[in-house]
Amino acid sequence: MEISVIVFPGSNCDRDIAVSLKKVFKSNPKMVWHKEQTLPKSDLIVLPGGFSYGDYLRCGSMAANSPIMSEIIKCGENGTFIIGICNGFQILTETNLLPGTLIRNRDLSFICKNLPLKVENSKSRFTHKYSANEIIEIPVAHNEGNYFADQKTINNIEDKDLVAFRYCNKDGIVNDETNPNGSKNNIAGIINEQGNILGMMPHPERATDKVAGLIDGEKFFISVLESIQ
């Protein structure tokens, strides 16, 4: 299993994701600096969370134009698994590998807490270890996590069952009150049409160790592992 974790100036979840991947995949990910022109052979590419380029201009906009990204776009189009978490999700939308974009949280405050999520699509290659509509708890930590796309794009995402996770409450209620950041349709994570790229704002890598409190992220990584094997 070959995994690449891309490191941008300002990434700060790269080590966390490496620890989680090592635990689940029993394989040491390669840390790849964003200025590299070539990507090591990869079964899985991870764009980690953080504040690449200090979030200047727009979150993820500069990272999306880093030298390594043209390789990643090629790999993504050819079916390689790609996961973008938090800033990684923002980068994936800026490269157009995923539709829409992430704008400032509705209430203008940075949100840092454990939140319940509803597994909306439990058949995808990223989520099949979860049961249908399972409610899980995963930490979020973001200022620009408000998922936005025009209505046509949202309809397409919904019609094709590309929403992986939605924000909800502990009982699984999805509505405006249980929407922490103003995301359209409470969207917390989406999958591309080909089914090989996922972006999500919450941090599953922060929920893979009992010592740290939560373990609901483990099934996410096991799903990916089984899909690749």
Next chain:
Amino acid sequence: MKALVKIMPKKGVLDPQGKAIEKSLNQLGFSQINSVIQGKLIEIEIDSINENDAQKIVEDASKQLLANLVIEDYEITITKEE
């Protein structure tokens, strides 16, 4: 040559920053102010002999990086340097 790129949120896109500024101004007593939208203004200097070339360069730069067309519109003004 100089270019100014004005980037504004598209109509209908939530602009929480503009809303917060508007609220703050209202609290200061500017009760006549009833809408604030926050955008960006980017000033660029370009090595280019004519305005058409400059326009094209800045247009490409805006599409590729400066603006996100999902949520923003941009407007370019080219001026000869004084």
